[in-house]
Amino acid sequence: MNNNNLQDLGVKLLCTGLKNLKCKLEILRLRDCDMTDEGCSDVTSALKSNPSHLRELDLSWNNLGNSGVKNLSDLLMNPQFKLEKLHLYGCITEEQSLILTSALKSNPSHLRELDLSRNKLGNTGVKHLCAVLKDSHCKLERLRLRDCDMTDEGCSDVTSALKSNPSHLRELDLSWNNLGNSGVKNLSDLLMNPQFKLEKLHLYGCSITEKQSLILTSALKSNPSHLRELDLSRNKLGNTGVKHLCAVLKDSHCKLERLRLSCCYMTDEGCSDVTSALKSNPSHLRELDLNMNELGDSGVKNLSDLLMNPQFKLEKLHLYDCGITDVSSLTQSLTNSKALQFLKELDLSDNEIGDSKQRLRDELRDSNCVLSVDKDRF
Known part of the structure; x- marks a missing residue:
């Protein structure tokens, strides 16, 4: 009996x-359990017998296979099954996604997170999912x-569907797709x-260019009041793209709490623009990720000045691999301000900060x- 079958046997006992x-179980997580289509079919069969409680x-990270996806889809079509959150990360093929989305389309009103x-999925699988998204009964909040x-075709289909039904979605993650x-x-x-009140937008590694970032940030500037989390990491924004983003950050209507700009080809110039924008609107941001940008000591100096502002209540600051050699200005800011009342995480790993490291510690x-300094945590 192979390992997968052993795991399926364990799932069978659970069922x-x-x-x-x-049993009135509301949350069931079987992530990465070496389950196959047999185990998935057993789970769905068990839930068909008792469908009304699970949310x-x-x-x-299980290999559900064709029969597993088919049985799951049959369960999703059951009007007594009122699932709110469904996580299928790394489980299905494009062909299987068509079966799944067809099931979701038949009973879309309860699902809030997918x-x-x-x-x-490819553009074809995404296109079929869009039939669910545009349904007026669909009230999905996190996708x-x-x-x-x-690609751009799939992204266009998603946005078109959401234009038809814009008022519910609060989180959208399209990371690692070439838009x-x-x-x-x-x-x-x-x-x-204005009906689209998105709070979290994740576009990590989407091959967004400097020119494309200008279009994106212009849109954010026109409707900035709802967004709380923005991840543009691993895109080639450059200093120009970052500068345009800063027009959003300094807007008094912007209440962004988490900003991630890791590996965006920013230098100290871009960092200066970010800190200048945040000085104009300092009270909301709680997390700032500038990892893997060549900020240098002048970039850190600008950040240090920002930390002196009593209205700036940052909790997490990530500066991994930023070409920093001296953190004395940062140490001085932390010593002479109220920043340490709020700061919970500071990552300076993979910077050659030499003798100034000990004083900061x-x-x-x-x-x-x-x-975090190098690979140590204190």
Whole structure:
């Protein structure tokens, strides 16, 4: 008996409990359990016997196979099955996604969170999903399509569907897809819709160019009041793209709490623009990620000045591999301000900060801030 079968046997025993009518389980997570189509079929069969309580199901990183996806789809079509969160990260093929989305379309009103990340849906699979998104009964709040082999065509289909039904979605993750010019343009048009009240937008590694970033940030500037989390990491924004983003950051209507600009080809010039923008609107941001940008010591000096502002209540600052050699200005800011009342994480790993490292350690030793320097944590 191979390992997969052993795992399926364990799932089979679990299912005995699931089908017991006294079981009122609301959350079931079987992520990365070496389950195959047999195990998935057993789970769905058990839930068919007792469908009314479960609200969250996570089968991510299991090989569900055709029969597993088919049985899951049959379960999703059951009107008594009122699932709110479904996580299928790294589970299905494009062909299987068509079966799944057809099931979701038949019973869309309960689902609030859907994660189909790391599946090779392609534009065809995404297009079929869009039939669900545009349904007026669909009230999805969180949609994650990270690394789904989507191009500008798929992105355009998603944004078009959401334009038809814009008022519910609060989180959208399209990271690691190549959105292209038309994809970015259509996404930007959607972001300008006052009915679209997105709070979290993740576009990590989407091959967004400096020129495309200008279109995107222009859209964000026109409707900035809802967004709380923005991840543009691993895109070639450059200093020019970052500068345009800063027009959003300094807007008094912008209440962004988490900003991630890791590996965006920014230098100290871009960092200066970011800190200048945040000085104009300092009170909301709680997390700032500038990892893997060549900020240098002048960039850190600008950040240090920002930390002196009593209205700036940053909790997490990430400066991994930023070409920093001297953190004395940062140490001085932390010593002479109230920043350490708020700062919980400071990452300076992979910077050659030499002798100034020890003084920073000493300053943070009695605080609640976790310091990462090289591979050590304090």
